[in-house]
Amino acid sequence: MKKFVKIIVALVVVSSVVSCGNKRTRQLQYMPDMYVSVPYGPNGASGIDGRMVNQNPVAGTIARGQVPFEYENTNDGYNKAKAELKSPLKASEENLENGKKMYTIYCAVCHGKKGDGDGILNQRDKFSGIPNYADRDITEGSIYYVIMYGRNLMGSHASQLNNKERWQVVQYVEKLRNDLK
Numbered sequence: 001m002k003k004f005v006k007i008i009v010a011l012v013v014v015s016s017v018v019s020c021g022n023k024r025t026r027q028l029q030y031m032p033d034m035y036v037s038v039p040y041g042p043n044g045a046s047g048i049d050g051r052m053v054n055q056n057p058v059a060g061t062i063a064r065g066q067v068p069f070e071y072e073n074t075n076d077g078y079n080k081a082k083a084e085l086k087s088p089l090k091a092s093e094e095n096l097e098n099g100k101k102m103y104t105i106y107c108a109v110c111h112g113k114k115g116d117g118d119g120i121l122n123q124r125d126k127f128s129g130i131p132n133y134a135d136r137d138i139t140e141g142s143i144y145y146v147i148m149y150g151r152n153l154m155g156s157h158a159s160q161l162n163n164k165e166r167w168q169v170v171q172y173v174e175k176l177r178n179d180l181k
């Protein structure tokens, strides 16, 4: 029992030394990591001991599932893609079917089910300047490019569709365009 009391007294003394004292000066810290954590800076900003985290990927590496797109978001890039970028997909019913699905979800609100530019947003005067595909001189490469970067008032749809889905939509847009002619 005596021992127990001694321990209690010792604890009280120690904790009061540690926790009381002058409040304006820094107190003794147990486990300073809990008060002052090692900061992890974004993009390689170094922490206390020069630790580097979250660095940019090594040049030339490609994230899993991503396909590099080498055309720049400029008029030159557009013209280049229009002239030379070709679909890696074969024309097939399955691709067309899924292209139609994706088109109906992401494009038809503006471009209309038929691609004539008369989607619901046009009918309700919410969006203007939507072209009829038949009036545009477009190729599979330029359609893909426009999905990636958008064009003027049209925004990019790159984040909504993966590489394969984009090409499937391209196939469907080309079909709509031919049907309109």
Ligand code: HEC
Residues within 6 Å of the ligand: 103, 106, 107, 108, 109, 110, 111, 121, 127, 128, 129, 130, 131, 136, 137, 138, 142, 143, 146, 147, 151, 152, 153, 154, 155, 157, 169, 173
């Ligand atoms: C919010 C409305 C909107 C949506 C959604 C939209 N577009 Fe467009 N799109 C436009 C407008 C406006 C233009 C005319 C841009 C310009 O050339 O000024 C356009 C132009 C285009 C063109 C012609 C570009 C050229 O090279 O002349 C293509 C092809 C196209 N869109 C495809 C798509 C596809 C595919 C989708 C779906 C993934 C889509 N758009 C979704 C509004 C939209």
